[in-house]
Amino acid sequence: MIWLEFAIMQRALIGCVLAGFLMGLIGVFVVRMRLSAIGYSMSHGAFAGAALGVATATNPLATGLLFASGTALVIGPIADKARLHADTITSIVFPLNMALAFVFLTLAPEVGLSSQVANVLWGSIISMTNSDLLYLTTLFAVTLAVVYFVWKELFAIMFNRKLAEADGINTKPFVYLIIFLAGVVITFSLKLVGGLLIYALLFNPASTVLQFSENMRKVVIASPLVGMATTVTGLFVSLFFDLPVGSCIVIVSTIVFGVALLLSPKRRRKEENEK
Amino acid sequence: MPEKAIITMENVSTVYEGESRPAIKGINLTINQNELVYVVGPNASGKTTLLETVNGLLPPFKGKVTVFGLDIQKNGKKIRCQIGYVPQDFMVKPGEPYRAIDVVLMGRYGHIGFLKQPTEEDKQKALDAMKLIGIEDLADRPMGKLSGGQQQKVMLARALAKKPKILLLDEPFSNLDPDSRGQIPLLITKLHDEQDLTTMIVTHDIHHMLEHCNRVIVVTGGKVTFDGTPEQALPLVENHPHTTSLKEEHHH
Numbered sequence: 001m002i003w004l005e006f007a008i009m010q011r012a013l014i015g016c017v018l019a020g021f022l023m024g025l026i027g028v029f030v031v032r033m034r035l036s037a038i039g040y041s042m043s044h045g046a047f048a049g050a051a052l053g054v055a056t057a058t059n060p061l062a063t064g065l066l067f068a069s070g071t072a073l074v075i076g077p078i079a080d081k082a083r084l085h086a087d088t089i090t091s092i093v094f095p096l097n098m099a100l101a102f103v104f105l106t107l108a109p110e111v112g113l114s115s116q117v118a119n120v121l122w123g124s125i126i127s128m129t130n131s132d133l134l135y136l137t138t139l140f141a142v143t144l145a146v147v148y149f150v151w152k153e154l155f156a157i158m159f160n161r162k163l164a165e166a167d168g169i170n171t172k173p174f175v176y177l178i179i180f181l182a183g184v185v186i187t188f189s190l191k192l193v194g195g196l197l198i199y200a201l202l203f204n205p206a207s208t209v210l211q212f213s214e215n216m217r218k219v220v221i222a223s224p225l226v227g228m229a230t231t232v233t234g235l236f237v238s239l240f241f242d243l244p245v246g247s248c249i250v251i252v253s254t255i256v257f258g259v260a261l262l263l264s265p266k267r268r269r270k271e272e273n274e275k
Numbered sequence: 276m277p278e279k280a281i282i283t284m285e286n287v288s289t290v291y292e293g294e295s296r297p298a299i300k301g302i303n304l305t306i307n308q309n310e311l312v313y314v315v316g317p318n319a320s321g322k323t324t325l326l327e328t329v330n331g332l333l334p335p336f337k338g339k340v341t342v343f344g345l346d347i348q349k350n351g352k353k354i355r356c357q358i359g360y361v362p363q364d365f366m367v368k369p370g371e372p373y374r375a376i377d378v379v380l381m382g383r384y385g386h387i388g389f390l391k392q393p394t395e396e397d398k399q400k401a402l403d404a405m406k407l408i409g410i411e412d413l414a415d416r417p418m419g420k421l422s423g424g425q426q427q428k429v430m431l432a433r434a435l436a437k438k439p440k441i442l443l444l445d446e447p448f449s450n451l452d453p454d455s456r457g458q459i460p461l462l463i464t465k466l467h468d469e470q471d472l473t474t475m476i477v478t479h480d481i482h483h484m485l486e487h488c489n490r491v492i493v494v495t496g497g498k499v500t501f502d503g504t505p506e507q508a509l510p511l512v513e514n515h516p517h518t519t520s521l522k523e524e525h526h527h
């Protein structure tokens with residue numbers, strides 16, 4: 001029994017480390033490429049998809065991925081061309097995905113509010129399987145390789161997409177690469193944190209670190225570390241107080257962001273900088 | 276010297292997405308190698324649209340733009356590696372995580388192959404460009420914490436670090452102080468001559484126009500309404516209330 005719990009704990013811990021790191025890393029690109037609306041919509045798309053997976057007793061990962069990519073395919077071009085304001089997109093897509101998710105969850109009467117439904121909603125540490133960890137590890141390697149090899153393109157696009165184009169970079173494939181990676185990372189981290197809260201993990205570490213650093217390279221190194229630290233801390237808080245792990249992670253990461261906001265040298269100097 | 280056409284526009288009209296009225300229309304223009312052209316005209320006349328149609332950032336609705344004899348819409352990526360572009364009023368907000376040297380180095384990215392990182396040589400070229408403009412001491416400063424004029428100089432250094440064959444500069448001197456307003460246009464003219472560049476500069480400053488070029492294009496209402504020497508252009512420009520000032524009222 002002890003041994004079983006140890007194995008569960010071990011998987012949860014590894015899952016937290018990987019998911020926290022990946023969400024923190026990909027979040028920097030999502031935030032700085034102004035893809036927040038897409039990231040937000042994909043998070044809840046993945047949630048709705050996972051709910052469908054639970055309701056139909058298929059693999060929630062597959063349906064989550066399907067919905068996340070579907071959302072990206074529909075929203076991507078709209079946001080890309082700035083045909084609609086980001087706020088408009090999120091405020092229309094968020095309720096739709098929520099509505100779908102709740103319909104799917106109630107469509108499965110014999111499942112009811114079973115543990116699987118709860119997992120999709122708030123995440124759970126016992127849900128991590130060995131294959132989940134394998135997926136996350138693969139994703140970890142792929143994402144690191146992408147960031148390393150196409151760093152200069154990503155960096156230029158984060159600075160200014162139009163200027164990157166003017167410098168001879170074809171920006172579209174790189175933007176869609178980040179959208180795609182974000183969708184996959186979100187989906188594979190969903191089980192741990194839950195669909196209602198996953199977005200915080202994408203956004204908070206990057207926003208925290210951006211309060212401090214004026215060097216993008218440092219931001220890209222620090223944000224995944226902050227993401228990792230908050231998921232792991234959240235995990236232990238959840239175990240200690242016996243609370244849902246997703247909520248604990250999000251609360252920890254929000255506290256970290258709040259503290260960063262208070263301590264940020266950027267904020268303190270900001271008044272002087274602005275005319 | 277034989278005249279070699281570098282930029283040609285044939286009956287070009289550009290319409291912004293969601294608009295029905297073209298921002299520039301029926302433009303026919305040929306710019307030869309080593310020509311230094313100043314583009315002047317009132318606000319909203321289409322100067323910026325013209326430059327961004329030349330480098331292909333805006334697709335023409337009608338007509339064809341060729342650069343180095345190639346269709347810019349089909350070969351944009353390749354051609355833009357050779358074009359140093361300084362956009363109008365480009366400003367980085369305080370707190371953005373980019374240092375000045377990072378921004379200048381980005382100018383070289385088009386020359387560095389896919390999956391490759393900037394080399395020491397690229398970094399040296401970026402630093403040299405900053406030195407040329409006289410801002411090497413700003414290299415490690417965060418871009419957002421530089422003044423408007425300093426940021427404008429960084430953007431110029433970025434364009435020069437590219438070692439371009441074409442320069443497209445959109446009001447590149449608008450934030451500069453009187454000293455720099457004297458020196459930097461002179462420097463650009465010198466580089467233009469030394470490196471046999473082809474240059475288009477949008478300005479509202481008649482003094483620059485008179486001193487530094489041999490060809491002026493006046494854009495009014497989306498059309499080229501004049502194309503000739505600065506002396507001929509002077510009466511046209513002087514009569515226009517928008518173009519006479521040094522854009523002081525735009526400074527915030």
Ligand SMILES: Nc1ncnc2c1ncn2[C@@H]1O[C@H](COP(=O)(O)OP(=O)(O)OP(=O)(O)O)[C@@H](O)[C@H]1O
Pocket residue numbers: 291292294298316317318319320321322323324325363
């Ligand atoms: N993104 C856009 N969408 C729609 N219309 C635009 C856009 N940008 C410019 N325009 C319109 O196109 C016309 C030409 O604009 P442009 O920016 O080329 O003028 P300009 O000559 O550069 O003016 P200025 O001296 O103020 O820089 C204007 O009527 C402007 O309103």
Ligand SMILES: [Mg+2]
Pocket residue numbers: 322323324363445
């Ligand atoms: Mg303009």
